[in-house]
Amino acid sequence: MLIVGIFTFIFGCIFGSFYNVIIYRLPHHQSIIFPGSHCPYCKKEIPFYRNIPLITYILQVGRCHQCKGKISLQYPIIELITGIFWLWSFNQYNISHAVYFILITGILTCIAMIDFDQMEIPIILMLLVLVIEIFFTIYNNDYYHSLYGALAGIGYLGAVFMVTWVLFKKQPAGFGDLILVLLLGIWLGPISILITIFLSALLTVIAWGILIFLQKINHNDRMPFAPSLIISAISIYMINPAISF
Numbered sequence: 001m002l003i004v005g006i007f008t009f010i011f012g013c014i015f016g017s018f019y020n021v022i023i024y025r026l027p028h029h030q031s032i033i034f035p036g037s038h039c040p041y042c043k044k045e046i047p048f049y050r051n052i053p054l055i056t057y058i059l060q061v062g063r064c065h066q067c068k069g070k071i072s073l074q075y076p077i078i079e080l081i082t083g084i085f086w087l088w089s090f091n092q093y094n095i096s097h098a099v100y101f102i103l104i105t106g107i108l109t110c111i112a113m114i115d116f117d118q119m120e121i122p123i124i125l126m127l128l129v130l131v132i133e134i135f136f137t138i139y140n141n142d143y144y145h146s147l148y149g150a151l152a153g154i155g156y157l158g159a160v161f162m163v164t165w166v167l168f169k170k171q172p173a174g175f176g177d178l179i180l181v182l183l184l185g186i187w188l189g190p191i192s193i194l195i196t197i198f199l200s201a202l203l204t205v206i207a208w209g210i211l212i213f214l215q216k217i218n219h220n221d222r223m224p225f226a227p228s229l230i231i232s233a234i235s236i237y238m239i240n241p242a243i244s245f
């Protein structure tokens with residue numbers, strides 16, 4: 001059982017490494033397959049034996065082997081988180097449930113990081129989430145869970161949009177965030193999506209307050225909403241999938 005766990009974790013880390021490629025290249029419209037990994041500073045190709053998730057970062061103390069340029073801490077963190085998601089899912093859920101979880105959390109991780117970096121959510125990733133959700137909704141015969149979740153999420157955030165618009169003449173989040181809430185509602189179901197929206201609003205306000213206090217942003221700066229939505233959604237799902245209705 002321990003061996004299975006170790007292999008699951010390693011596979012997760014390898015997938016995490018691939019997600020890093022998507023996060024880095026997709027917003028720049030670069031191919032995610034060719035060319036192979038290369039250093040962003042010296043542009044030298046990274047050979048496969050120096051491209052081992054987590055291990056390379058630790059052995060090279062976070063620097064490029066050739067030019068000693070600093071490698072972003074984002075790379076090992078995404079690898080580690082993905083490894084943990086894989087290990088968690090295969091310990092907690094049955095096989096179809098686990099596959100659903102790792103597929104969705106993988107794409108959501110990419111969406112969160114791209115929105116954090118670029119303040120945009122690629123449509124192609126949201127479409128991919130939708131396709132996976134439709135497949136598993138049909139496979140699990142779970143139509144009401146998905147439908148009520150989507151309606152609850154979009155209804156609640158739609159109401160928040162309207163109230164904020166009437167009171168402050170401001171849009172609280174982007175159109176992409178609205179679609180993301182719809183997708184998270186399909187995955188989580190009606191109760192969990194409501195808790196998720198509430199928790200993510202709280203997280204965003206706290207993060208905003210801290211950044212204002214540290215003078216990293218101005219009062220008028222926009223905050224990406226997808227990262228806190230996704231952190232909340234995955235946490236709530238992991239804490240108790242039974243309330244996912």
Ligand SMILES: [Zn+2]
Nearest residue numbers: 039042064067
């Ligand atoms: Zn380099």
